[in-house]
Amino acid sequence: MKIILASSSSYRKKLLSRILNDFECVSPAIDETPQTNEAPSELAMRLSIQKAESIARKYPDAWVIGSDQVALFDGKVLGKPGTLEIAKQQLFSFSDKKVEFITGVSLIHLNSQFQEYHSDITEVHFKKLSTEKVTQYLAIDTPYDCAGSFKVESFGICLFNSVETKDPTALEGLPLIALTNLFENAGIDLLSLSRSTI
Template identity: 45%
Template structure:
């Protein structure tokens, strides 16, 4: 079987991929993640996932690469990773009491053949008080997470409901789809 490379240095994605008990390495894809004019959030996630997989597949001929990307959408507008405490506070305050869509795309490519899939997760945030937002951000420091939360941790306390077809998608890598794509690429998974 060809070597498998996760086109990401995200510890969250690596932890998820480890669940499949398949050998892989990780590499940082150098991809410009700036939205193109007219990019809808779902299209942006799909384009970036494919770009990440393609870059790594071309750098490592004879390997398969997994690229993934997630774009949060509030009222039709994409939300990025906050990067700072202040930006995280603003994001969570804006999402308070609203439904936010999370588009998570995955692509498996060997540079010639490409398999893609995506997942849509709907997250309904409960109404959040400023003090709750600040306590949460100070506790988990979700500055590198789209949407400013970690659903696998305390972030779950911010929600009224989560609706999706793959519970791992919200963390950053939809494993149900990833496993399907890896089987298409010839990997044997239980």
């Protein structure tokens, strides 16, 4: 059975390797620009599905996983900072406040016409952040390719008061609980599959 992660993200690849021993990563070529008046939840869903669909059309007999994450602060979608200065601005603005993350995941198999989607919402509550703490953190993790300017799997957790979520892997970019449920809905037991590839 062929399984493909429609992503070039090293973070998502590492997450998926926790529950799958044999899969491929193929980068999807889609336009990720938000559409006019598109709600954040709709954006996460559309991009998750489009990523999977773009790869599924090339590999119709493969099980293709697509995922996307949208970060929200004060009702606005956050982009990846890209630079030190923007990362500083983002983190300072989060001080003693909440940032919401919508993480979507889709599973598509074209030949059997299976397609399902799920999303998780995670709330990250930040500590009161000092200039010293933000500067120290950014020097350690350099999270300029991460929406929200932090890496939860690393020292980013030093910035939080709490995290509210149903799935601890959702904040990292790929909700594994939801994904295992999608596979089960398709009649695939990942535990059995993993045992057969060990």
